[in-house]
Amino acid sequence: MIFDSWYDLFRVLVVGTAAYAGLVLLLRTTGKRTLSKMNAFDLVVTVALGSVLATALLSSEVSLAEGLFAMVLLCGLQFAVAFTSVRVRWFQDLVKSEPTLLYFQGRFLPTMRRERVSEEEILSAVRSEGIARLDDVAAVVLETDGSFSVVAGGTSSTVESLRFVQGVPG
Structure with missing residues (x-):
């Protein structure tokens, strides 16, 4: 159908404006972490909020x-999970994954297979950082949100930022 009624359009206008204002207020109240991409749970909340907004906006039911x-x-659930995971180590281990080292000091690592990442994807991440040669890369990390971090520095670098990354040689 192209057009049902003026009432439906008016409902979308009123509910959409109110829901949007409520969401903005809620996000300002709960802080930046609510829409962060730090782990899978954060992503789920972000997608779910969009879905709830769309459903409230378009479904008269x-x-x-x-x-x-x-x-x-x-x-509230996102806040509770984040609050608890910062304070309770076993809960943090339960809900959060660890970043994983995929490339280190000139070598592609076997962790790539377990994480289902190809060499081409790592090279793409390196290129997107504007780095032309792997010799200029100290490490590539698969972060908890699924993104790649490319650490410049070359093969002789000591990399402090890898302190909590899984698979760093000791």
Whole structure:
């Protein structure tokens, strides 16, 4: 259908404006961490918030109050997980993955296979950092959010930033 009714358009205008304002207020209240990409749980919350907003906006079966409550619930759970994981080590180990070293001082590492990353993907990450030669790369890390970090420095570098990365030679 191209057009159902003016009422439906008015509902989208009112609910969309109110839900958007509520989401902005909620995100300002809960802080920057709510929309961060630090781990898989953060990504899930970000996607779920968008889904809830869209559902509240377009489905007449979901009230504005239900949509706002769902967003508050998601942000509250995200806050609780982040708060607890910073304070309780076993909980942090349960909900967060560790960054993994994929390339180190001139060598592609066997961890690539376990993480399902190809050499081509690592080379792409190096190129995207504007680095032309692997000799100028100290390390490539698969971060907890699935992104690659390229650490410049070459093969003789000692890399302090790799302190909490899984697979760093001791």
